[in-house]
Amino acid sequence: MYKYDQYDQQMVDTRVAEFRDQVKRRLAGDLTEDQFRPLRLQNGLYLQLHAYMLRVAVPYGTLNSTQMTMLGDIADKYDRGYGHFTTRQNIQYNWIKLEDTPDILADLASVEMHAIQTSGNCIRNISSDQYAGAAADELIDPRPYAELLRQWSSFHPEFLTLPRKFKIAVIASETDRAAMKLHDIGIRMVRNDAGEIGARFYVGGGMGRTPMIAPVIREFVPLDQLITYSEACLRVYNRYGRRDNKYKARIKILVHELGKEEYTRQVEEEFAHLMSQGIEPPLAELERIKQYFVDPALETGLSDDLDLTDPDFRLWVERNCQEHKQAGYIIATVSLKPVGGIPGDASADQIRLMAQLAKDYSFDELRVTHAQNIVFPHVKKADLYTLWQKLDEAGLSTANLDTVGDIIACPGLDYCSLANARSIPVAQKISERFGSAEKQAEIGELKLKISGCINACGHHHAGHIGILGVDRKGVENYQLLLGGSEGADTSLGKITGPGFDEDGIVDAVEKATQVYLSNREDGERFLDTYRRIGMDPFKEAIYG
Amino acid sequence: MKILTGNDLKTGAVIWWTGVGWSLDVNESADVGEHGAAIIAREEGAQNVFAAYIIDGQKDADGVRPAHIKDRIRALGPTVRPDLTLKPSEPEAVNWVI
Amino acid sequence: MVDVQFRFRDDEAVNDPAVTVDAFTEQSNASAVRIEPGDDARDLLPHLDRIALVEVNFPAWTDGRGYSSARILREAGFTGEIRAVGDVVIDMLSHLKRCGFDAFAPDKPLNPTDARNAFDRWDNVYQATADGRQPIWALRHPA
Numbered sequence: 001m002y003k004y005d006q007y008d009q010q011m012v013d014t015r016v017a018e019f020r021d022q023v024k025r026r027l028a029g030d031l032t033e034d035q036f037r038p039l040r041l042q043n044g045l046y047l048q049l050h051a052y053m054l055r056v057a058v059p060y061g062t063l064n065s066t067q068m069t070m071l072g073d074i075a076d077k078y079d080r081g082y083g084h085f086t087t088r089q090n091i092q093y094n095w096i097k098l099e100d101t102p103d104i105l106a107d108l109a110s111v112e113m114h115a116i117q118t119s120g121n122c123i124r125n126i127s128s129d130q131y132a133g134a135a136a137d138e139l140i141d142p143r144p145y146a147e148l149l150r151q152w153s154s155f156h157p158e159f160l161t162l163p164r165k166f167k168i169a170v171i172a173s174e175t176d177r178a179a180m181k182l183h184d185i186g187i188r189m190v191r192n193d194a195g196e197i198g199a200r201f202y203v204g205g206g207m208g209r210t211p212m213i214a215p216v217i218r219e220f221v222p223l224d225q226l227i228t229y230s231e232a233c234l235r236v237y238n239r240y241g242r243r244d245n246k247y248k249a250r251i252k253i254l255v256h257e258l259g260k261e262e263y264t265r266q267v268e269e270e271f272a273h274l275m276s277q278g279i280e281p282p283l284a285e286l287e288r289i290k291q292y293f294v295d296p297a298l299e300t301g302l303s304d305d306l307d308l309t310d311p312d313f314r315l316w317v318e319r320n321c322q323e324h325k326q327a328g329y330i331i332a333t334v335s336l337k338p339v340g341g342i343p344g345d346a347s348a349d350q351i352r353l354m355a356q357l358a359k360d361y362s363f364d365e366l367r368v369t370h371a372q373n374i375v376f377p378h379v380k381k382a383d384l385y386t387l388w389q390k391l392d393e394a395g396l397s398t399a400n401l402d403t404v405g406d407i408i409a410c411p412g413l414d415y416c417s418l419a420n421a422r423s424i425p426v427a428q429k430i431s432e433r434f435g436s437a438e439k440q441a442e443i444g445e446l447k448l449k450i451s452g453c454i455n456a457c458g459h460h461h462a463g464h465i466g467i468l469g470v471d472r473k474g475v476e477n478y479q480l481l482l483g484g485s486e487g488a489d490t491s492l493g494k495i496t497g498p499g500f501d502e503d504g505i506v507d508a509v510e511k512a513t514q515v516y517l518s519n520r521e522d523g524e525r526f527l528d529t530y531r532r533i534g535m536d537p538f539k540e541a542i543y544g
Numbered sequence: 545m546k547i548l549t550g551n552d553l554k555t556g557a558v559i560w561w562t563g564v565g566w567s568l569d570v571n572e573s574a575d576v577g578e579h580g581a582a583i584i585a586r587e588e589g590a591q592n593v594f595a596a597y598i599i600d601g602q603k604d605a606d607g608v609r610p611a612h613i614k615d616r617i618r619a620l621g622p623t624v625r626p627d628l629t630l631k632p633s634e635p636e637a638v639n640w641v642i
Numbered sequence: 643m644v645d646v647q648f649r650f651r652d653d654e655a656v657n658d659p660a661v662t663v664d665a666f667t668e669q670s671n672a673s674a675v676r677i678e679p680g681d682d683a684r685d686l687l688p689h690l691d692r693i694a695l696v697e698v699n700f701p702a703w704t705d706g707r708g709y710s711s712a713r714i715l716r717e718a719g720f721t722g723e724i725r726a727v728g729d730v731v732i733d734m735l736s737h738l739k740r741c742g743f744d745a746f747a748p749d750k751p752l753n754p755t756d757a758r759n760a761f762d763r764w765d766n767v768y769q770a771t772a773d774g775r776q777p778i779w780a781l782r783h784p785a
Contacts, residue, residue, distance in 0.1 A: 007766055007778040018763055022733065025756070027554065033594045038704050039733055047595055049618050052556035080628055095628075097555045121704070151768045151778070157737035158713055158771070161706030239710050243679075277717055279770040281779035288782065342624055413614060414622035422617075424624045474612055 001062050001365060002147050002292045004112045011154065012109040015116055019043050020102035027099065042160065044092075044118030045101055049417050052096040055118040056108060060128035060146040060170070061089035061368040065355040068366055070111045072351035078104050083351060085336060085344040087408060087459055088167070089127050089368040090118055094415055116154055121162045123153035123234070127169045129177045130369040133293060134331050134377040136323040140197060142172035142189050144290045145226065148281065152227050159234050163241035164249035166234070167206075170199075178370060179486035181205045181214045182462060184251045185233060192220050199226055203233055203263070204255030207456035211492045212252040217264040225271075228280045232271035236263065295326075296363035296378055302328020306381050313388050315437060316399040321384070330381050332362075334374040334391060335398040335406060339435040340428050343409040344372030353394050361387045371408055373401070403440040404448050404513070405431045408459050412452030412469060413476070419452035421469025421476035426450055429506045434513075443513055446526045447485070462486035464527040465512060466493040467505055478505035482512065482538055483530050494535060497543055511541045545575035545603060548583060549615065550596030558618045559593060560608075566593060568630065570619035571607035606640065616641040644727060648746040648757065650739070656695035656723055676727075683711035690720045698743070700728035709741045716742035716772030735760040742772040 004012075026036045040046075044055035056071070063071075071091055075083045078100050079093040086092055096104070108114055118125055126146045133141040149168060153159070159166070169178045172189035180186035186202035198220040205214030221229045237251045240258075255263045304327055308314040322331040334354060337343050346354070354374055358366045361383045362376035369375060379387060391397045400406045407430060410416065412423030427450055434440060449463030453470075460466030466481035477499040484493030500508055513526070515538050520529045530538070548561035549570075559566040561583060563574030576583055580598035587593045600611040610616050621629030623638045631637040646655065660676035661669065663685055674695040677683055686693065696715060698708040712724050723745050726738050730748035735757060738746070770777045 005782070007781065010766060011764075011768070011778075014764060018733075021756075021759065029591055030753070030756075033588075035731065047551060047556060049614070050556075050558055050621060051551075094622075095556075099554045121706075154768055155737070155764070156769055157740035157767075158709040159706070160734070160737055161704050161709070235710055238706055239682075243705060243707075273717070277770070281777075282783050284783045285779040413617060414624050417614075419614075422623065424622075428624070476613065 001064060002059075002143075002289065008151075009109070009112070012112070012114045012116070015043070015114060015155075016102060016105045016109050019105055023098060023102055038120060038161075042117055042120035042122055043101075043105070044115035045096070045098075046119060047417065048094065049413070049415055051094065052098055052101070053092055053094050053415070054096045054101060054104065054115060055086070055090050055092040056113060056115050057118045057125040058089050058091060058113075058368050059150050060126055060132065060143050061130050061370075062128075062132075062143060063366045063368065064364050065359040065366070067111045067113055068355035068358065069352050070107060070113065072348040072355065074104055074107060075348040075351060077107075082345055082347045084342075084411065085346065085368050085372045085374070087370050087372060087410075087457060088125055089130070089370055090125055091368070094411075119165070120160075121164050121166075122160045123156065123162075123166045123168065126150050126153070127167070127178055127183075127370060129171045129173060130367040130375050131177060131322060131331055131377065132172070132367075133295065134324055134329075135173060135175075136325045137175055138173040138325075139191060140172050140189055141293050142170045142187075144286060144293050145187065145189060145199065146170040147289050147292075148226065148286055149230065152230065152281075156234075159238060162234075162238055163243045164246065164251075166237075166251065168230075174488055176486070176488045176490070179459065179462060179490075181490045182207055182211070182459075182486055183214065185230070186214050190220065196222065198222050199229075201229065201233070203267075204252040204260070206250050206252040207459060207461050208250065209247060209454045209456075210250075210253065211456065211461040212256060213490050213492065214252070215255070215260045217255075217260060217267060223286060224280060224283050225275070226280075228274050228277075229267075229271055231279060232267045232274050235270050235274075236266045240266075296365070298326045298329060298378065299380070300326075300328075302380065302382070304328060304381060306384060310385070312392075312397075312399075313385055315441075316388055316397055317384070319399040319403070320401045324378065326378075328381055330379050330384060332376045332379050332384065332387065333369065333401050334376070334396050335400050336373050336396075337400060337406050337431065338395060338398045339405065340432050342424050343407050343427050346374075350394055350396060353390075354396070357387060357390060371402075371406060373406070399437065400440055402445045402447060404434045404443055404446040404465075404509075405440055406447075407431060408447075408449040408463070410451050410453075410458035412450075412458075416452060416457075418455060419469065420454075420471035421452050421478065423450045423452040423458055423467075423469060426467060426469070426478060426502060426505060429502065430509055433506055433510060442517065444525060446513070448509070449484070459486065460484070461492045462490070463493060464525070464530070465509060467509075468495075470499060472499070476502065478502065480505060480508050480512070480542070482535060483527065485527055496535065496539055508542050512538050515541045545573075545601050545608075546577060546580055546598055547573040547601040547608065547610070548576055548580055548596060548598055549573075549610075549618065550584070550588075550593035553591055553594050560619075561587070561593075570610065573601060573608045575603075609640070613641065644747045644749060645751075646725065646745050646747045647751055648735075648761070649723075650744045651723055653723075658695065660695065660697045677708070677711050679705050679707040681711070683714040686715065687718050690715070690718060690722075693720070693722050695723045695725060696720070697725045697727045697747075700726060700730060703729045703731045703734055709738070712738070712742040713772050732756050732760045736763050740767065740769075740771045740773045740775070
C-alpha cells in the first residue's frame with residue numbers, strides 16, 4: 001500500500017501544526033465558534049450531541065496494521081474505548097476533547113494518517129472498492145488513481161470553500177462495491193477499444209434529500225488528463241453551484257438544473273482551457289504511486305482446498321468470504337454487525353486484535369467497507385480456519401455479510417445533532433428479529449439500510465429495504481422504502497406509505513420479507529422479486 | 545420552565561445552567577424565565593459555554609426533563625450505551641428518555 | 643476604502659476606485675474593477691490590458707467563488723494586482739495567495755504575526771496553480 005515520502009509527511013505534519021494553532025486561537029478567544037466551525041470541520045471535528053466528534057480519514061479504505069493499532073490506541077487514550085466505522089470508509093470517535101485534538105492528529109501523523117477534509121464544504125476522503133487489489137473481477141487496482149486524486153484534492157486552494165461537500169469514489173470493476181454512482185463524482189476505470197486504461201466519469205449523483213443517480217458525462221478520460229478533467233468538473237461546480245440554499249447546493253442539483261448536456265459542455269470548455277495550464281502531474285507520478293500498490297508476496301501453486309467440516313466455519317466462509325484473484329487465497333470480511341450490536345462499532349481491543357490478525361494472516365493489510373465492516377484482503381486458505389477461530393473468540397465471527405443482519409445504520413439520534421430519530425435501536429431490533437442463522441439463510445441477500453434523518457448517511461435510498469427516521473411532532477417515526485440498490489444496478493427506493501413507530505417498522509420489515517418468500521422464483525433475491533412483482537403486494541401485506 | 549444548555553469549550557461536554565454556573569447534571573437546571581438570551585450572551589462572551597440555546601423543560605419528582613427527545617438524549621447519553629450515560633449504574637434510566 | 647494590509651508587489655499601489663464589472667465593461671476609462679462572487683471573471687478577459695487592479699470581494703470567506711475568479715484572471719495572463727477584500731481570514735491567506743491574489747485588504751485588520759505564520763505555513767504544495775510554485779509532483783520528477 002501507499003507509503004508517504006518526505007513531502008507527504010511534511011504535509012500532514014504541517015496540518016497538525018496549523019490545527020494546533022487554530023485550536024490555540026479558539027481557546028484564547030481569538031476565534032469565535034462561528035469563525036472556528038468551518039475550520040474545525042475541514043479537519044473532521046464536529047460538535048455532536050454529547051461532545052466533539054473526530055472523523056479520521058482512511059483513504060480509499062486501506063489500512064496497515066500499525067495504523068489500525070493506532071486507531072485502537074486513540075480510542076483508549078482519548079476516547080471511551082471504541083470507534084465507529086462509517087459508510088465513507090472512515091472511523092469516527094464520539095467523545096473527543098477539543099484540547100486533545102492536536103495531539104490526536106500528531107499521533108495519527110506518526111502513522112501516516114490524518115483527518116484532513118473529512119468534513120466541510122470541500123473534497124472529502126476518496127473512497128474505493130474494499131476488495132481493490134484482491135478481487136477476482138477487477139480490471140486493475142483503482143487505488144493508485146484514488147491516491148493521485150487524494151493528493152490533488154488535499155488543500156486544493158481553489159476548492160476548499162465549495163457550495164457544499166464533495167465526495168468522489170473510484171472503482172475498477174463491473175460490480176460496484178462503492179456506491180460509485182451515488183457520489184458527486186464517480187469514476188470507473190475502464191479499458192477502451194484501443195486497449196488503453198482510462199477513467200469514465202459519472203457526475204452528479206448523491207443521496208440526501210434529493211437522491212440522484214449520476215449520469216456519465218465522459219466515457220473515457222485518458223490517464224494523463226485525469227487531474228485536469230477533475231479540476232474542470234470542480235471549477236464549473238465552484239462557480240455555478242447554488243449557494244442560496246444549502247439543500248440545493250450539491251453538484252447533483254447543478255447537473256440536474258443545467259441538464260447533463262449543458263454541464264458537460266461547460267466542463268469540456270473549461271477542460272480545453274485548463275489543458276494549456278500545465279496542472280497535470282506527469283505519468284511518471286502515477287507510475288511512482290503504482291509501485292506501492294503491487295501485489296504482496298502471494299505464493300503460487302497453492303491449493304484451493306478448504307476443510308469445511310466445522311459447520312459454523314462453513315457458514316462463515318459461505319457468507320463472509322469472496323474469491324481472491326490468486327489461487328489458494330481468499331478475501332475475508334469481518335462483520336461488525338453482531339446480533340443486537342451497534343452497526344460499525346468496534347472496541348479498542350477488537351480494533352487492535354484485527355490489526356494483529358492482519359499482520360499475521362493478511363500481509364499487514366486491512367480494508368474498511370462502506371457497509372461498515374472490516375476486510376482481510378489476502379488470506380491464505382490454509383490459514384483461514386485459524387483466523388476464523390481467533391475472530392470467533394473475540395466475538396467477531398458473525399456470519400451475515402449482505403444479509404438482513406448486515407445493516408448499514410448512521411449513528412442517528414443517539415449521537416448525531418442533525419438526526420431526527422434513532423437508527424441504532426431499530427437496527428438492533430431488526431437484527432434480533434432475524435437473528436437466527438436459518439432465517440438469514442432462508443432470506444439470503446437483503447441489504448437493509450437505516451438513516452436517522454433525510455441527509456441519508458445510512459444510505460436508506462439505496463437499500464433493498466430502506467428505513468428513514470423522521471420527527472413527527474417530537475415523536476420518532478420511521479418510513480419504509482423498498483427497491484433501492486447501490487450496485488452496478490443502482491436504483492432508488494420508493495416509500496411504501498405512512499410511517500411506523502419503532503416496533504411497527506420492525507414488523508413491517510418482517511411482513512416485507514414474507515411477501516418476498518412467498519413470491520420468489522428460483523434464485524431471486526429480495527430485490528429481484530420486488531422488481532418483478534412491484535410495490536403493490538408489499539403494500540397490501542404491510543398496510544392491508 | 546425555560547432552561548439553558550450548551551457545551552463546554554474545552555471538552556465539548558453537554559452542560560446545563562444552574563443559575564450560578566454550569567453543571568453536567570440536567571437536574572440542576574434553573575428556570576431562566578425571560579433571561580435566557582442575556583445569560584447566553586454573557587456566558588458565551590466569557591467562554592464559559594458555546595453553542596448554547598434555550599429549551600422548554602418540565603420539573604417533576606424525578607427531576608428536570610427537557611421537552612424534546614433530542615435534549616433528553618443529550619441530558620443522559622446515548623440510549624444504546626447505558627454504560628456511557630451519566631447514570632451507568634441505572635440501565636433503566638434510558639426509559640426516562642423515550 | 644479599507645487599507646491594504648498585505649501586499650506582495652513592488653509596483654506603485656493602485657488607488658483608483660474600483661467599479662463594478664457591469665460599469666467597467668461599459669466604460670472605457672476605469673482601471674480598477676471589483677468582482678462580486680456572482681460575477682463572471684471571464685467578462686474582463688477582453689479588457690485585461692487596461693486593468694491595473696482587480697478587487698475580488700468576499701462578503702463571507704466561506705463563499706469560494708472568488709478563488710476561481712482570481713485563477714481565471716491569472717491563467718489568462720493578467721499581471722496586475724488582484725486584491726482580496728471583505729471577509730478575509732487568516733486561515734485562508736496562503737490559499738488565496740496560491741490562487742493568484744497578491745494584495746489583501748481585510749475588513750477587519752488581521753493579527754500580523756498570525757498572518758505571517760499563515761502565509762509561510764506550507765513549505766510545499768500538491769497542486770500546480772497560478773502562483774508559479776513547483777508542486778510536489780514536479781519536485782519528485784524534476785524535468
